[in-house]
Structure formats: C-alpha cells, structure tokens
Amino acid sequence: MQQYREWLQALAQPVLAAVRSQLETRDPVITFVLDYLDHHYGEDINLNIVADKLNLTSGYLSSIFKEKTNINFSEYLNNLRVERAKELLVNVDLRIQDIATQVGYQNVNSFIRMFKRRYGLTPGEYRKRHAGDEPFISSSHG
Numbered sequence: 001m002q003q004y005r006e007w008l009q010a011l012a013q014p015v016l017a018a019v020r021s022q023l024e025t026r027d028p029v030i031t032f033v034l035d036y037l038d039h040h041y042g043e044d045i046n047l048n049i050v051a052d053k054l055n056l057t058s059g060y061l062s063s064i065f066k067e068k069t070n071i072n073f074s075e076y077l078n079n080l081r082v083e084r085a086k087e088l089l090v091n092v093d094l095r096i097q098d099i100a101t102q103v104g105y106q107n108v109n110s111f112i113r114m115f116k117r118r119y120g121l122t123p124g125e126y127r128k129r130h131a132g133d134e135p136f137i138s139s140s141h142g
Contacts, residue, residue, distance in 0.1 A: 033054075
C-alpha cells in the first residue's frame with residue numbers, strides 16, 4: 001500500500017504541471033481558472049467565486065473544468081494548497097497552524113487531513129522527515 005501511495009504521489013506533481021501547460025494554450029476559461037487559483041489559493045475561494053468572476057454558473061464551470069483537466073475543481077485546489085504547504089513546511093520557524101492559514105485552510109484539522117490524504121503523512125511528520133535533513137541556523141544564539 002505504501003509503495004502504491006508513493007508511486008501515486010510521484011505521478012501527481014508532473015501530471016498537474018502537464019495538465020496546466022497543455023491547457024494554457026487551448027482554453028481561455030481554464031487558463032484563467034488555473035492562473036486565478038495559482039495567485040489566490042491562500043484566500044477563502046471556492047468554485048462559486050471563480051465562476052462569478054467569469055459570469056458562468058458554478059455547475060457549468062465545474063463540468064468544463066472536470067472535462068478539460070480530468071480532475072474536479074476542489075481536488076485541484078486542495079492539491080495546489082497542500083503542494084504549496086509542503087514547500088513551506090521545511091521552514092521550521094513557521095507554525096503548522098500558520099502554514100494552514102497561509103495556503104487557504106481556515107481549519108487546521110482540514111489541512112492536516114488533506115495533507116495526509118495526499119502525502120500519507122501529517123504535516124508534522126513530513127516536517128520531521130524533511131526539515132531535519134537541512135541544517136538550519138537558529139537566530140536565538142544571541
């Protein structure tokens with residue numbers, strides 16, 4: 001099961017990048033959505049807000065997003081958020097609660113659940129494994 005999870009994780013990142021690059025030249029609506037999410041993922045956003053910006057119904061945007069990207073809107077947004085959080089977790093000076101807020105989760109438990117679903121580790125476990133690899137200089141030495 002762990003090998004399967006690691007394999008799936010290894011596939012996810014290049015797939016998101018490929019989906020993005022493939023769509024940017026093809027569909028202005030999807031290009032707008034991906035760009036908007038990339039710049040606003042830390043805010044309290046959802047499908048309705050993005051659909052309103054495009055003067056589309058959320059149902060219509062949801063169906064074309066899924067059709068063009070093969071992933072649903074909320075799944076894409078959650079993947080983007082936890083991917084950004086993973087980058088922030090190596091900075092041990094940032095609290096996990098603050099990282100959760102910074103990437104757009106109002107509730108730290110939702111963040112932890114989504115992170116674990118994606119990477120098979122809690123944010124704290126991920127940090128212990130990855131932040132410990134890098135020597136860091138504490139500013140508290142005086």
